[in-house]
Amino acid sequence: MFRVAGYRLHVNPNPQLATRNKQIMKQFIGFLHKEFLHIFRDPRTMVIIFGLPIIQLLLFGKVINNDLQNSKIAILDQSHDNTTREITSKLLSSGYFILDQELMPGADVEDVFRKGKAKMVIDFEQNFEQNLERDGKANVQLLADASDPNTARILTNYASAIINDYIQKEKLQNIQLPYQINTEVRMLYNEGLKSVYMFVPGIMAMILMLISAMMTSISISREKEMGTMEVLLASPLKPIQIVLGKVTPYLLLSFINAVTIILIGTLVFGVPIKGSIVFLIAESFLFILMALSLGILISTIAPNQMVAMFVSVLMLMLPTILLSGFMFPIENMPVPLRILSNFMPPRWFIIIIKNIMLKGTGILYVWKETLILITMTFVFIGLSVKNFKIRLE
Amino acid sequence: MEKVIEVHNLVKKFGSFVANDHLNFDVSQGEIFGFLGANGAGKTTAMKILCGLSSPTSGQVNVAGFDIYRETEKVKRNIGYMSQKFSLYEDLTVAENIRFFSGIYGISPAERKEKQEKLLKDLDLESSKDSLIGSLPLGWKQKLAFSVAIFHDPKIVFLDEPTGGVDPITRRKFWDLIYEAADRGITVFVTTHYMDEAEYCNRVSIMNAGRIEALDTPENLKKQFGAKNMDEVFLKIARNVE
Numbered sequence: 139m140f141r142v143a144g145y146r147l148h149v150n151p152n153p154q155l156a157t158r159n160k161q162i163m164k165q166f167i168g169f170l171h172k173e174f175l176h177i178f179r180d181p182r183t184m185v186i187i188f189g190l191p192i193i194q195l196l197l198f199g200k201v202i203n204n205d206l207q208n209s210k211i212a213i214l215d216q217s218h219d220n221t222t223r224e225i226t227s228k229l230l231s232s233g234y235f236i237l238d239q240e241l242m243p244g245a246d247v248e249d250v251f252r253k254g255k256a257k258m259v260i261d262f263e264q265n266f267e268q269n270l271e272r273d274g275k276a277n278v279q280l281l282a283d284a285s286d287p288n289t290a291r292i293l294t295n296y297a298s299a300i301i302n303d304y305i306q307k308e309k310l311q312n313i314q315l316p317y318q319i320n321t322e323v324r325m326l327y328n329e330g331l332k333s334v335y336m337f338v339p340g341i342m343a344m345i346l347m348l349i350s351a352m353m354t355s356i357s358i359s360r361e362k363e364m365g366t367m368e369v370l371l372a373s374p375l376k377p378i379q380i381v382l383g384k385v386t387p388y389l390l391l392s393f394i395n396a397v398t399i400i401l402i403g404t405l406v407f408g409v410p411i412k413g414s415i416v417f418l419i420a421e422s423f424l425f426i427l428m429a430l431s432l433g434i435l436i437s438t439i440a441p442n443q444m445v446a447m448f449v450s451v452l453m454l455m456l457p458t459i460l461l462s463g464f465m466f467p468i469e470n471m472p473v474p475l476r477i478l479s480n481f482m483p484p485r486w487f488i489i490i491i492k493n494i495m496l497k498g499t500g501i502l503y504v505w506k507e508t509l510i511l512i513t514m515t516f517v518f519i520g521l522s523v524k525n526f527k528i529r530l531e
Numbered sequence: 532m533e534k535v536i537e538v539h540n541l542v543k544k545f546g547s548f549v550a551n552d553h554l555n556f557d558v559s560q561g562e563i564f565g566f567l568g569a570n571g572a573g574k575t576t577a578m579k580i581l582c583g584l585s586s587p588t589s590g591q592v593n594v595a596g597f598d599i600y601r602e603t604e605k606v607k608r609n610i611g612y613m614s615q616k617f618s619l620y621e622d623l624t625v626a627e628n629i630r631f632f633s634g635i636y637g638i639s640p641a642e643r644k645e646k647q648e649k650l651l652k653d654l655d656l657e658s659s660k661d662s663l664i665g666s667l668p669l670g671w672k673q674k675l676a677f678s679v680a681i682f683h684d685p686k687i688v689f690l691d692e693p694t695g696g697v698d699p700i701t702r703r704k705f706w707d708l709i710y711e712a713a714d715r716g717i718t719v720f721v722t723t724h725y726m727d728e729a730e731y732c733n734r735v736s737i738m739n740a741g742r743i744e745a746l747d748t749p750e751n752l753k754k755q756f757g758a759k760n761m762d763e764v765f766l767k768i769a770r771n772v773e
Contacts, residue, residue: 364616
């Protein structure tokens with residue numbers, strides 16, 4: 139027989155303590171009320187918090203779009219057989235290309251480019267089908283206007299992928315060719331090479347940085363600038379209560395933003411969420427905490443709102459855009475910048491988000507990045523506390 | 532009279548710079564104590580220590596009967612503070628500011644409403660209850676900030692250059708409020724640049740380079756230095772030290 143140990147649960151806690159806690163709660167709610175009044179009364183803050191995320195996302199997703207759709211091409215078909223016709227129709231039904239014109243054999247291909255009518259010309263050799271069936275080999279030439287090299291590369295890649303796919307599936311099965319090696323390219327996790335998949339995590343990192351870190355640092359340094367911080371510090375409020383009171387509204391708003399961005403990403407742009415939504419939200423929460431502690435750190439350094447904003451923009455926004463791998467691949471950066479990018483929190487967050495949303499991986503695959511973010515959070519909080527104490531002395 | 536501020540050998544150093552060099556003074560309950568000195572004389576530093584915003588390097592400091600080192604929170608409950616920048620939120624209304632600051636000091640909503648009505652009536656601000664602080668003239672803001680600083684009936688109120696940037700008539704009206712508070716038993720500890728304000732204080736201390744060079748009633752100081760007014764007293768002390 140087990141005996142239940144004779145612990146008595148103190149259901150009736152110290153009544154004095156209870157009223158004290160209640161009072162602290164009331165103080166806190168009063169503080170939050172005031173903070174939200176500050177936020178809702180300032181049009182600029184409102185625009186940054188609620189307008190910016192949506193504008194950014196739509197801008198990056200719709201306007202600054204690296205994807206190619208409906209690119210004009212010309213076709214020079216010297217064979218006019220079933221295979222070339224089928225390939226042509228495959229190309230045109232892919233959505234990437236529309237036919238500008240069919241060229242007659244002997245036409246001036248360069249003239250097409252010079253007039254800027256088509257971005258690519260597809261040239262099938264004579265007796266294409268015959269050659270393919272007899273030798274298992276036929277030539278098609280893809281001519282692209284490389285005055286815009288990125289577009290040219292993407293167009294030729296798309297076209298050759300479509301052509302190869304067709305040949306593999308429709309033709310080669312019937313032809314016995316020994317030792318033929320086929321290379322097949324598949325763009326995993328983002329088969330359509332859609333750049334919006336890249337932008338959603340990037341914008342999320344940027345917006346959360348902006349709202350959590352920048353707005354918090356501005357709002358705290360505003361109290362310093364206006365002299366109200368001294369009044370708060372001379373009041374019975376503890377510094378930790380003041381910091382929590384300043385930070386909580388931005389925590390809530392950032393969270394709303396994170397959810398909004400995820401929703402727009404999935405509903406408007408069709409970005410998948412293959413992994414767990416709970417995990418995605420938990421990681422976003424971690425990133426917000428990290429950004430908030432960074433904001434607090436900035437506010438302990440900055441004497442006024444202007445400095446807070448400058449530091450935030452120069453040290454947070456630009457590096458987030460340039461060094462986090464959001465716009466430019468980290469692998470292509472020179473070594474010093476590559477090293478520097480390791481210290482950019484968004485870099486790790488973007489990796490985590492992409493893993494969860496596009497690959498559907500769990501914590502096992504992103505624990506390292508998660509740990510880096512947690513460490514950064516603690517470092518920022520530690521530095522803030524240290525700075526704060528120095529200032530008080 | 533009960534002593535509400537007791538300072539013995541207060542020293543505050545920032546590195547090798549001595550901001551407060553062995554300060555000694557007492558302030559009694561209900562007294563209006565003027566804390567004068569040129570910029571950088573160390574008066575703001577001393578005041579921040581008394582308010583618990585900064586801790587002293589050494590020395591004994593009691594405020595409102597509590598030790599500044601060990602009982603900072605109790606000290607803070609019993610004082611009010613008004614900073615140079617008049618310390619209300621510009622983007623909140625008069626009523627919202629009152630509500631916020633009474634919340635911090637744990638004043639119940641019922642008590643707040645009653646006091647708020649009286650306050651607004653006394654200041655003739657009833658019609659501006661829902662105006663943003665930012666829209667009020669500076670003189671009104673200062674009066675309101677002072678009233679909010681003593682809204683929770685503290686034992687002592689600390690005023691850091693409360694009347695900067697307003698004309699002498701507005702200053703005079705502000706001082707009427709200070710006298711009223713002192714009559715109610717609230718001790719007023721005020722730093723100022725204006726020598727006409729020094730005349731209004733019960734006692735005045737004059738600081739220079741971190742030290743208290745003189746401390747007495749304005750009358751006695753004028754006699755002691757053979758001066759017609761506080762302005763002269765101040766200049767003579769500054770010259771003596773140099």
